[in-house]
Amino acid sequence: MFKKILIANRGEIACRVIKTARRMGIATVAVASDADRKALHVQMADEVVHIGPAPAAQSYLVIDRIVQAIRDTGAEAVHPGYGFLSENPRFAAALAAEGVAFIGPPQGAIEAMGDKITSKKLAAEAGVSTVPGYMGLIGDAEEAVRIANQIGYPVMIKASAGGGGKGMRIAWNDAEAREGFQSSKNEAASSFGDDRIFIEKFVTQPRHIEIQVLADAHGNTIHLGERECSIQRRNQKVIEEAPSPFLDADTRAAMGAQACALAQAVGYTSAGTVEFIVDGERNFYFLEMNTRLQVEHPVTELITGIDLVEQMIRVAAGETLSIRQEDVRLNGWAMESRIYAEDPYRNFLPSTGRLTRYRPPAEVCSDTAVVRNDTGVTEGGEISMFYDPMIAKLCTWAPDRTRAIEEMRVALDAFELEGIGHNLPFLSAVMDHDRFVSGAITTAFIAEEFPEGFDGVTLDARLLRRVVAASVAMHRVAEVRRARISGRMDNHERRVGDAWVVLAQGERFAVTVAADRSGASVTFDDGATLRVASDWTPGDRLARLTVDDTPLVMKVGKISGGFRLRLRGAELKVRVLSPRHAELQALMPEKIPADMSKYLLCPMPGLVVALHVEEGAEVFEGQALATVEAMKMENILRAERRGTVGTIRASVGSSLAVDEIIMEFD
Known part of the structure; x- marks a missing residue:
């Protein structure tokens, strides 16, 4: 077994890996950018190496700096977490060249499955059901429109190297295909350094259900059941649960068998996730394989009792899986709520700032209830514009789904979080929503149930x-x-x-x-x-x-x-x-808020990357006015009504605060 491992990541997942390594008696090395010198994962690790400035492209994504940290500390293995370099085959190759174990799959599996286009071709060859689409490279927006028309709207425009909802757009017509292609291409280049785009059919009434697989280097591959990940916003998962309230035993077995077959076809080892889209008739189609640990892995751990990080470490050390498929039992029900630094009252736009109060509910572990909070922040810490806005993953477990939901309701109400905008109110609203409680959900749940956005809850x-x-x-x-x-x-x-x-x-x-x-x-x-x-x-x-x-x-x-x-x-x-x-x-007059309708305000701290109109231009409802980038996501600001642009106060490249004026209208 390894004596020392380096975690090539930050935040919550770095803390998560450190906890398991500590329990296994393995020393840990953290890496940290300028922005993370006082971060929680830095405090928890046995050693720390500084790797550069705050932007990820100058620190966490620089392979040479991670490799140098390995040399300086003598780490024998590296856990990549998720995001950053976790699915980068060049990183796996660099570690192999150093004689350092990669706590993840082989380089060939990463290359095969990490590229969404290649993975779909391989899945089809392996007999896995796939969604109709165009897997070739797409040169420009007009070609994207032609392909979309051939497939038939609606279509999903996706980054080949994408993940985490970045570089994804749904298009229902030619105009949205053109705009979505360019935005997806820009986000893909910014987030992954790879702007290749592909298009596939968007399945209506879809559920996003994924299978957790686990494989060793000795030919053993098993699955640990499914996770329901259909509660999504902008293709980013918000609430996950395990098992799914929709699958029956036969569908679960069929999906698990296909997931294992795909893993074996590409020589996969370690933990991985095969994602499927499932329609209302329980027909399922392969979406992609994530060759890493998933953000939502705790719900699988809670219903199986299996520590996935430990299994990844043991597989990387050459051990044989001690768990057989017949040993896997799904016990009870687990929920995960992703707590984000975002303002649900402003269309979920990112929020940055200091956590003036951060008091999660007490963690609990008993035979009747579990409350678990995976986090990478502490009170007084800073939520930076440079990284993902996730603050914590709040998880609950109970013997059945109804009680797991109730445990989550109480835990969310007890979560004290101040200083920034956050989505706790929205998560609570979902937990109380009749459609969610019944399990009748799809990936369109948020768009359908909150079409005008979220403006709070009225208590019954x-x-x-x-x-x-x-x-x-x-x-x-x-x-x-x-x-x-x-x-x-x-x-x-x-x-x-x-x-x-x-x-x-x-x-x-x-x-x-x-x-x-x-x-x-x-x-x-x-x-x-x-x-x-x-x-x-x-x-x-x-x-x-x-x-x-x-x-x-x-x-x-x-x-x-x-x-x-x-x-x-x-x-x-x-x-x-x-x-x-x-x-x-009762006699006091009500205060009337000021009229700000003549201004386009910046809804979040961000960078102006494009201005789509000029002073004096007439604009129409829904027309794009400006694009603001925050936390690697492009946000297009549109006109709410017809009008004429008066003065433009911001310029491309301007860094703006919340509610700073971008332009005003005559």
Whole structure:
């Protein structure tokens, strides 16, 4: 077994590999750019090597710098994580030349499967069902349009060397094919240094389901079941689960057999993933093979009990798989929510900045529930514009899907994250969505259920009442504490009022509170009473309560006369007022926000890479105005209505902050 390995990656996956290596008694070496000198993976590793400036193209993607780090530390093997150099055959070749083990597949398998065009041809030869498409190289946008028409719209335009949703566009007509081809080509060149593009048929009503395979160098190949990855946004996975709520045993077996056959056909070893698209009739088609560890691998680990990183290390060390196909048992259900630094209220645009508060829920491991948080950040850390915006992967496990979802709901509500925009509210909204709960999902779920974007959640009447009862009970605790500290009331418990008016979500609730040593009973004006119990104290930012013996977890912020509460995807300003204050508050005028409709604002920190109009130009609804790049993704900003361009305040190459003006209209 290896004595020392180097992790050629950063962030969450580097931390994940270090944890397993430490358990196996293997020393670890971290590499770090200028931006990552104080990162969590740097703190966790036994040794650290600085490899260059913040941009990945000058550090994490420079093979020579990684090789030099290996020489300097004497590492015997390298784990590449995912992204960066993980599927780069030149990196595998460089390691082989150094006599260093690559904790991944052979170079030939990477070359065969890492290229999406070649992999589809090989899959077809191996008898694997594939999606109709054009696998040849495409020279320009007009050729892309001709091919798209031959295949038939809709089509998927994809980067040959792509992954992680980058360099992918769906086109429904000629105009979208032209635009999508160029954007995919640009993103592919920026992210992978390879701008080759191919086109395939876009399957309607699709599910994205993938099979985890594991193979050694002694001819043994097994699969570990499937993962459902259909909850996607811009072709980027957001929520994954294992197993799939859609597959039956026969389809699972057939997909697993094809995945193993493909792995054997290319001489694959290590952990890998064969991705399929599955239609509503359970017909499945090969998409691609990822020759690396997947981001969503924890859900497979949770339902099988198999540490995939450990298996990768053992295979790379020449060991034979100790697990046979008949040994694999799928136990219970697991969920993974990818927590991203992005603003769901601004169409999920990337967010950067400092994590002023980062308190994940406590990790749990029992026979009835698991909560696991794979992360690479700490409180006070910086979310940089140079790397992927993923903050953490929050995972839950339970004996069945219903309970796994409920564990995830509670864990999301308990996740404290401040300082940047993040997608916690959106993840909570999905967990409560009837269609998700039923399992009736496709890759179009987000586009279909949130067509106008995400603007928060409105709590249903029952949950809102529970929040109101909790809020007034908490407010009473705060009032009693205030009276005790000030000393202005001798009998503060008795002098704090019992009658209150609660304003929440545009509604008014008249309630009375009867408190005792074990909690408070909150009675509404219709006679209904809810019992609230909690050990919350003023100043706590997380409230764990029970309302009528049902758990309720809320993130709490203080505002004048009440609280800002966040739970289940909703953000509420809840005010608890005396009856007289409520009367006066009703007379206050509402503040009207300023009209910013005449400006095109930069929706995220980013770089202006193109301006598509000039001053004085007439524009129409939907017309492209500017392209802003952030975190390697191109974002095309379009006109919301017809108008005339007045002054353009930004230029190509400008680095803009959130809400900085790009142009204004007459």
